[in-house]
Amino acid sequence: MNTGNSRKRSAAATPSPQQQQKHHAVMEEEDLDEDVFLEETLLQYEEDSQVLRELEESNAIKERLQKWKRPSLSQAYIAQTQSISFQQLEIDYIIAASHKELLPNSSGQAAILRIFGVTKEGNSVCCHVHGFEPYFYISCPPGMGPDDISRFHQILEGRMREANRNSNAPKFVRRIEVVQKRSIMYYQQQASQSFLKIVVALPTMVTSCRGILDRGIQIDGLGMKSFLTYESNVLFALRFMIDCNIVGGNWIEVPVGKYKKAARNLSYCQLEFDCLYSDLISHSPEGEYSKMAPFRILSFDIECAGRKGHFPEPTQDPVIQVANLVTLQGQDQPLIRNVMTLKSCSPIVGVDIMSFDTEKEVLRAWRDLIREVDPDIIIGYNICNFDLPYLIRRAEVLGMAEFPMLGRIRNSRVRVKDATFSSRQHGTRESKEITIEGRVQFDLFQAVQRDYKLSSYSLNSVSAHFLNEQKEDVHHSIISDLQNGNAETRRRLAVYCLKDAYLPQRLLDKLMFIYNYVEMARVTGVPISFLLSRGQSIKVLSQLLRKAKQKDLVIPNAKQAGSEQGTFEGATVLEARAGFYEKPIATLDFASLYPSIMMAYNLCYCTLVTPEEVRKLNLPPECVNKTPSGETFVKSTLQKGILPEILEELLTARKRAKADLKEATDPRVKAVLDGRQLALKISANSVYGFTGATVGQLPCLEISSSVTSYGRQMIEHTKKLVEDKFTVLGGYEHNAEVIYGDTDSVMVQFGVPTVEEAMKLGREAADYISGTFIKPIKLEFEKIYYPYLLISKKRYAGLLWTNPDKHDKMDAKGIETVRRDNCLLVKNLVTECLYKILVDRDVPGAVQYVKNTISDLLLNRMDLSLLVITKGLTKTGDDYEVKTAHVELAERMRKVG
DNA sequence: TGCCTGGCCTAT
């Protein structure tokens, strides 16, 4: 890599001194934030950094600061003659006094939303949004008139005051409106009914108010009455996004005249202003607005001088180096390469080295870098659970109160919270939650762990896997020695540290995380930060709330809405006729099985009919479907389900994205589109899981058990149809046999000897059977396995063919070769066996191979202990058990063969 | 030795 070259390029990207000068003149005239910003920054240095003040004189520092800074604001922004468009990355809110000018009739404290983002020129934005109020719904008791509502309001206000005695809020319940809505639960004949929209002063009051209504309140004439609340568990920032049609990572525009420049800057952002929520224009992410702003991405890594044999602890072990890499989104070379070292460090070509005498200065310099560079996204490897908490704790230990001001809000500290994330999918994980206001944290460790199944998640092995690149070879144990050496040894450490900052950036690019995550945020509507910190269900809920809002439906907050807790029956796995098949096996698959079932049978919360209602309403049989699990849903002629509608939109959008992807030539556009089609597919598949999540937001087991019951029926139907139609009696050469099938697939032996013939029959069968199902359920011919080794349910291997000329690859499912709980020896042994069986077609040879390998190992125990790290060996200390397991495996293969 | 249970990991 030519670092000299990239340095020149990055220098050209920042404005020339002359340009700066020009802006400066204008700015002085207008007394603008740029200038104030600079002044305040310098003041800050005087306050808390003596060393920097001394160096302030030096040109090197000025140059460095110049390079770190964002591009200056253009004239039009400064003069406020242009609307402000920016890509939003983060939205949060604060509690503060209402804006007098924008909301003259309001008083007291209010929630003010803050949207952080970047303009297409690369200027940072902090937009304070006023006037959006927290609210939720309850259904309106019948016969409630305006007087009753006003009385109800008074009672509720009183109860709220009682429950929040420490609060000095002038008012809790701002107002109660009657609105026409309908619950999303169950099919209902009347178009809508009255609901009360309860608007409260602050977001936290929603929870408190819900509690009161849950427990019940005394109402004249009605007695003690408890209320089911609706949409009372929607996080305030998400509520705002939904109501304003804002999706994660989209572009927002505030027209000229609609924004007021803040009198005092609360943030370090270049453009900071106030506006009303009703004046925001949210652009859907299409065309120009599907592009990405040039975010600033900081990748960093720290090194600590741990004591020998101990993992570094912030209470004792100092931070000795911090490496930083700053890259603009969309560029392939970093803008800044920097290392901060404790004690001197020899130069590294193309790297800005800052050396300090004390650890405090190192930490302070890093804080200053964050402030000056102003990154939108902070990345690294395991930064959320190691580097960031370590830095913060370490600064605490050193008594540096000024350190943890890393966010975009002036004088505001980062917040650290212990959090646990537990799901059946990922298990229970302890983690630290660190809030850095206005900046997105993206931990590559978390992202890779979520999105990829690997045997090891160390930075080294992940880099080797995806990048074919390894870490610099420096062992932990010698870090302290390198630090205590000289400028040369510390240079070696710095190179290591830099590489650890460089690899996460490479992974981010290679795996296209920015594109994929921004697209996921856009498709599902949640903020980007939710994608790493929250589960799958918030994404479905966000889509559901958006769709429900369009249709004037409201979502109840009840945990077991409409379904008794419990478990439900899943999919059918057809009996596996274990064996070694030397004739081609055709695989027929249902495309997106569960989504298409939900669409075909209109399964939704709002189409479900309770057994009592079925009797009461006396619905004509042609208007309803009774599912194989015994539930009733109305057909779309009476009421179209919103889950099916969401799914249709997701799947048609995916088709379009895939079509556009074919047309696209620009690699960036391609990346966006590929990220989008992936996000759309994942989203469609998680809707079913959402309805079956008994500990989720809106479980509905009637839906999920109906989905699986249709699935079971379909796979049995498919098996029967294939075996009935493709027979000698039916005019075919052989009788077809379904030898296996799982959930949405059947494996068929048509009896023909060639791949080509099997493909032809596979296609014919898929078309024929598809014709017997309701749209959009479709059975597709997918691939041929030839030969095919079926060991048992969920365990098989075969050579996979998608065209008749040559096989694509060897494919193995569920076998030791794909499992991560076996030692490498077992894995390699079995892979070799499969190769011999499937490619060489030599089953006795495979068995002999296993026996030979094992007896070799028996002869050489040394090799064994080096190679085998098995559960059997480590747990029992008896390696013989492990070997019997291998022999058994070989025996089984022999039997099967 | 066979039978059962819990833990782990995978298939879909």
Added chain:
DNA sequence: TGAGATAGGCCAGGCA
């Protein structure tokens, strides 16, 4: 207040 689902194979370890 935060968490997609079930089916199923195989092993370790306890017990008789």
